[in-house]
Amino acid sequence: MVQYSDGRLDASFAALSDATRRGVLERLGRGDASITDLAGAFRMTLTGMRKHVGVLEQAGLVTSEKVGRVRTCRLGPRRLDVETAWIEAQRRLWDARFDELEQVVAQRRRKEQIDGHPKRG
């Protein structure tokens, strides 16, 4: 089971505050990649990309493994947090939307009662 402690949460969100790092996550969502691949994809030096991957690794969003001379990166266990967060943000959006839909429907029904017949918009 994934552990949620405040320090790790801060690390996740700090890691996500950078557009390149979110791009790296998006890229790794499509498949594993080496540091060299990622540096190429984001037109960045190897050193720069290693730094970004390091931040993502510390947050648990990415894991990497060195085989020979190639370091391969893949999504880490805390990638699930991003999904959890997205799902919850979507739920909040739909919840607010449905509340307003309910009001629109209620207004239409009141208007119907006043007009005495259903009215098409």
Next chain:
Amino acid sequence: MDIRSAAEPAATQDRTTIERTSDREVVVTRTIDGPSPRVFEAWTDADLLRQWWVPRSFGLKLLSCEIDARVGGTYRLTFDTGGGEPMAFFGRYLEVTPPTRLVWTNEEGDGGAVVTTATFEEDHGRTRIVVRDRYPSKEALDETIAAGAMNWNDETFDQLDELLVKLGAGTRR
């Protein structure tokens, strides 16, 4: 993963639930007051849809809303995101069966259309709504999730922080 049971153990079935039901599908459900023909109408009439589709609390402004809710008809919504180009959502209706079922595509993303199926089931004057978003692939949904994260602001992070702490409290011990 079942967020609602963890976050709201006492939630009734009337409240909004959401679940990623497969690699490429997300399902939202809610029951609201009102008969299904009135609910269906609110989804297919532009003047009505614009009154609720963008919740006031979300800080987005709907600039335009054009709907031709017939099979093969199109829709287009544009939003002011508070800077930069307006954001557009558009697609086409695949099925229009009043007052029970509406199917449309969302074509603004790369890599194929998302197909949304909304069903409306009336029971004793209340309508149960199920909205099913089917993505073209697992990758497309994963990318949407990652891209969604790019639009988060400080407030989102605060809310998520709270949520994850709450979820974590249940799993830690």
